[in-house]
Amino acid sequence: MENQMIRSLTFQDGNAENAMNFYLDIFDNSKIITVTRWGKDAPTTEGKIMQATFELDGNVFMCSDSPPIHAWDFTPAVSNYIECENEDELERLFSGLSENGKVMMPLNNYGFSQKFGFIEDQFGVSWQLNLK
Known part of the structure; x- marks a missing residue:
């Protein structure tokens, strides 16, 4: 099996499941692969995500609700x-990801690309979107 780099998102506000959904x-072409939840004796709220893996258009991500606040x-x-x-x-992803988030660079031609945008979504995760 080939090694794969997986993006891991650690949520400190209990929003792992909300962000994943x-x-x-x-x-x-997205799907949940696995979900493991914290049990009743956990150091955090029962049912929160201990670790989940999901796929976004062929890219694998992990997420978790972290009990300690870092x-x-x-x-x-x-x-x-x-x-x-x-x-x-590009416009569909930009519109969706920027909902209740922060647009750091609106869709435009910045000289290095024909169209580019930079967003921090409502969960604090940043996305750069580029038109090939």
């Missing part, structure tokens, strides 16, 4: 970069 609604969180310095096949896909 949000992304599944936005991306085509001194760090998501940062735009590390983001998910997506090469979109066409303008419709």
Whole structure:
């Protein structure tokens, strides 16, 4: 089996499942692969996600609800970069991911690409969307 790099998203606010379902609604060809939940004797709320894996259009992600609160969180310095096949896909993803989020760079031609946008979604995860 080939080694695969998997994006891992650690949520400190109990939003792992909400974020996963949000992304599944936005991306085509997406599915939940596995979900393991915290039990009743867990150091966090029972039923929260201990670890889940899911696929967004062929890309595997993991997410979890972290019981300890860390001194760090998501940062735009590390983001998910997506090469979109066409303008419709770019605009659909941009619209979906920016819902209740923060647009850091609106869709535009910035000289390095014909159309590009940068978003921090409502969960604090950053996405760069580029038209091939």
